[in-house]
Amino acid sequence: MADKLKLDKSMALFEESQKVVPGGVAGIRRPYNFVPGEYPIFFDHGKGGHITDVDGNEYIDYLCAYGPIILGYREEEVDNAVIEQIRNKGICFSLTQPVQTQLAQKLTEIIPCCDMAAFVKTGSDATTIAIRVARAYTNKVKIARCGYHGWHDWCVEVKTGIPEKLYEDILEFHYNDLDNLEDILKANANDMAAIIITPVGHPLGNPVEMPKPGYLEGVRQLADKYGCVLIFDEIRSGFRCSLGGAQEYFGVTPDLATIGKAMANGYAIAALVGKKEIMNVLTKDVFLSSTFFPNSDAQVAALKTIEILERDKVLEVIAEKGKKFGAEVQKLVEESALPIQFTGAPWMPYITFNRDPEGLYKKLRNEFYTQLIRRRVFLQPYHHGYICYRHTDEDLAYTVQTIKESLDELKKLV
Missing domain, CATH: 3.90.1150.10 (Aspartate Aminotransferase, domain 1)
Structure with a gap:
């Protein structure tokens, strides 16, 4: 003992x-x-x-x-890159620094679904803007969800303080069960905006599940069949299963994906990435803004982290x-x-x-x-x-x- x-x-x-x-x-x-x-x-x-x-x-x-x-x-290469940015250029401005574009370009090179990227600070930010984008793009409301997607009203597990009307259009389905998902899609076929799923199943307090053979492919096919946006929540699996995330590892490409956590080795950053025609609703139709979203410290950290991930395999x-x-x-x-x-x-x-x-x-x-x-x-x-x-x-x-x-x-x- x-x-x-x-x-x-x-x-x-x-x-x-x-x-x-x-x-x-x-x-x-x-x-x-x-x-x-x-x-x-x-x-x-x-x-x-x-x-x-x-x-x-x-x-x-x-x-x-x-x-x-x-x-x-305290990874020195990453921290030193951020320190240099802070000392020589600064990180918080009224306008955006060029490093944002450099990071977005890098993400388009390594993530299969990424034509464009929008940067935020947390995974909850990223999944929430993903839902907003999907609803704006499809002009539909209902969302099929599977997995933990953060603390915002539409998805938080603990409902105290949240009116039911804020999550009544969020429909939960079970991981590795295509029939369950299709039943939901079929029953709401005229109003399904999106499917959001963690491609690796990691339910709270329960065993981690890997996708059964054909499961993610089946989810992709159902999204196409019912005309809804497929979102992979890769906040945990991104920059861990492979450089391009679980979508690269398992060979199934979503329409949108959320990334964060490991992208910057501890610095606060997340992003929504995806197909250009869907992401473009953020140009003028969908509002996304925050004082700190463009801060460059985490963007510099992300670029350096990705460089190390690639260089050192x-x-x-x-x-x-x-x-x-x-x-x-x-x-x-x-x-x-x-x-x-x-x-x-x-x-x-x-x-x-x-x-x-x-x-x-x-x-x-x-x-x-x-x-x-x-x-x-x-x-x-x-x-x-x-x-x-x-x-x-x-x-x-x-x-x-x-x-x-x-x-x-x-x-x-x-």
Whole structure:
């Protein structure tokens, strides 16, 4: 049994922060989304594939800031490019700097569906403008959705404070189920504006799903059949499954796609990209504006990150590491004979616990992630992880060993 971590400073800071910040910290970063009392609440710094909390505990970090860290923390080439932009040119102006066009041109070269790009700051911004564009282009209203698409009114999972009329035209369908999708499209055939889907299925708190053979192709065919815009939400899969995203990897091209997270290795940027005839509604018909959308710091970071991804074949390296790691963890899971699943390799590794009527899975899940964090491996019980470029072979080997030790502890509970 590993020793409990010393977290005194984290806990004191959390108590202090609750006096001035609702909940102390925001949303998914709150303690109840981990194992309360076992996980740190505040980090101090990170470097490469490791992070250190305010109490000085260092961890191998597989959450990667919930996805943006594709290279590693404090990546010098990226940070230096941004620092140079800040010092020599500035980043926030009344008019746009030329780097925006350079980044858009680069995206047209690497993303299959991209003829044009519109830049925003977050994934929620990107998916929301995608819906607005699709509705304007088709002059229709209803949206078929599958996956997590952010926190805005039309798609947020928690509906408190949101009138039903703001999401009543959003129709959910199940991943890897073409019949379910077609039933929705058929029942609303005259008013379907778009299908939006995460091409890799990553439902909240549930196993990661890869598309079954022919599934994404089938979704593409249904979009064409019913005359609606096909949107791939590639906020997580973009710049991770391949340079051109899951659409490139799986060979299915949507009409629009949203990208973000890993594009700039931690700098705040996202984008809607897609076919010219659809994107052009943003020219005058659809409003999109923000004080900070054109800021060039993240655009410079994105260009440098993409340069490194290409030059060093980063995604091929991550995939190779992820496949090896995945095979070793899968073997441990099978040998354990515990009611658990390992999914998401090579890009989004995740260990989940099969639900049972008695609720044993909750006890097992808490104990497993307690054992991991005490061994200084940072993963999240309700969210898949990631592998970044700076995770070393030693990091991954150590993590496999800690998973084995943690599973051995679980066997004592069943």
